[in-house]
Amino acid sequence: MLTPLPTNANPHHANGSPDAVRVVGVRFGYGAVPAVRDVSLSVPAGQLLTLLGPSGCGKTTLLKLIGGYQTPASGRIELCGRDVTTLPPEARNAGMVFQNYALFPHLTARQNVAFGLEVRRVSKADCTRRVDAVLEKVGLSAGERDRKPAALSGGQQQRVALARALVFEPDVLLLDEPLANLDRHLRDQLRDELRSVQRDTGVTTIVVTHDQEEALAVSDLVAVMSEGRGLQVGTPAEVYDRPSTPFVARFLGAANLVAGDTLGLPPGSVAMIRPEQIVLGPAAHSCTRSWSAVVSRVTFLGADLIVEVACEAGPMLRARGRAADQIRSGQHIQVGVPGERVWLIPETDLVDDERPGREVIDGCSPARRGHEQIAGGGECGGPRGGGRDFFRSDGRGHDRRAT
Numbered sequence: 001m002l003t004p005l006p007t008n009a010n011p012h013h014a015n016g017s018p019d020a021v022r023v024v025g026v027r028f029g030y031g032a033v034p035a036v037r038d039v040s041l042s043v044p045a046g047q048l049l050t051l052l053g054p055s056g057c058g059k060t061t062l063l064k065l066i067g068g069y070q071t072p073a074s075g076r077i078e079l080c081g082r083d084v085t086t087l088p089p090e091a092r093n094a095g096m097v098f099q100n101y102a103l104f105p106h107l108t109a110r111q112n113v114a115f116g117l118e119v120r121r122v123s124k125a126d127c128t129r130r131v132d133a134v135l136e137k138v139g140l141s142a143g144e145r146d147r148k149p150a151a152l153s154g155g156q157q158q159r160v161a162l163a164r165a166l167v168f169e170p171d172v173l174l175l176d177e178p179l180a181n182l183d184r185h186l187r188d189q190l191r192d193e194l195r196s197v198q199r200d201t202g203v204t205t206i207v208v209t210h211d212q213e214e215a216l217a218v219s220d221l222v223a224v225m226s227e228g229r230g231l232q233v234g235t236p237a238e239v240y241d242r243p244s245t246p247f248v249a250r251f252l253g254a255a256n257l258v259a260g261d262t263l264g265l266p267p268g269s270v271a272m273i274r275p276e277q278i279v280l281g282p283a284a285h286s287c288t289r290s291w292s293a294v295v296s297r298v299t300f301l302g303a304d305l306i307v308e309v310a311c312e313a314g315p316m317l318r319a320r321g322r323a324a325d326q327i328r329s330g331q332h333i334q335v336g337v338p339g340e341r342v343w344l345i346p347e348t349d350l351v352d353d354e355r356p357g358r359e360v361i362d363g364c365s366p367a368r369r370g371h372e373q374i375a376g377g378g379e380c381g382g383p384r385g386g387g388r389d390f391f392r393s394d395g396r397g398h399d400r401r402a403t
């Protein structure tokens, strides 16, 4: 059951941090196209929240609404306890970094960062000191500071854009796909740097991404969106281990989604088991449920293997094995599921096409045996609507472990 954020709730968390960002029942559409549908969300001061979801689900629009670049059709936005719903961006003290960096091409890195301070008539000495300090913080070397954007790499331009937003000491930093234009190696490096700059400055930050690995790696909180709606908000471990819906389960990584009754759980529910939680080999006998199985496919990933198994009288499952175990296609193997690692998504939380026993549970073709289903990380499903209007962080997952 979804619970709207009470409008009179005390905006302080158990740990004493006030909310730096509160979004309450916000809706927005581009003409007739709804982009954000009644989303509520809060971010405690000093935390980094990632908005995660597939392309077109409304992440950037929600970020722009928080930054003041769009105005909600209804709902309220508060930054640090102040209602900013109708205020323009410059009155919000929020620093936004757009996906294309939006640097002035005719100014050097240093001048780009200094520009806004000069407009605000900050003294020259203070301006120089603040610009150098922030460029140091984001790791732009002295030699790079007097170059124009065209003479800087994508990663260096990103550092300048970040410095330009940070130099105002904003209450909230809003980053739209900050790592999207960078190659894998640089992305990993900048991801770590971004996190350490955020921790150093303590600035409350919202990052838009469609990369689940990035979201899990950098965030205090991850908010998963689909089709303009918020599906779940929680710590990386919560959304990964205790997803509220099959869609969230798949979007966060590879997930086996099987009919609950296959595992002796309530009929109609869906059980989620991550591949790395499945036990292969003789140790499987000591699991809550175990089956004899035949390996149907093995994919080599270096240190690990993805092992697909067809269980006799059980579900099709995808497991993670060690390459050193030399598992082969066609091999007979024991497969086990430890009960405490199974996460149950109750029938009441499923939308129609997520219910087991239907022809298609997740956009894949139906599983080959009975009503058991298997879904691989993001390969199969697309986003679905679900009538879910609010993000939730109700921590109610613990009672749903199928022990």
Ligand SMILES: Nc1ncnc2c1ncn2[C@@H]1O[C@H](COP(=O)(O)OP(=O)(O)OP(=O)(O)O)[C@@H](O)[C@H]1O
Pocket (backbone or CB within 6 Å): 030, 033, 034, 035, 053, 054, 055, 056, 057, 058, 059, 060, 061, 062, 210
């Ligand atoms: N300027 C616009 N005019 C009309 N429709 C728009 C506009 N910008 C976005 N949309 C539509 O609004 C919806 C949400 O778009 P938005 O850019 O917020 O999604 P997103 O999750 O950030 O996507 P991406 O990851 O691809 O950037 C999409 O259906 C998109 O096509």
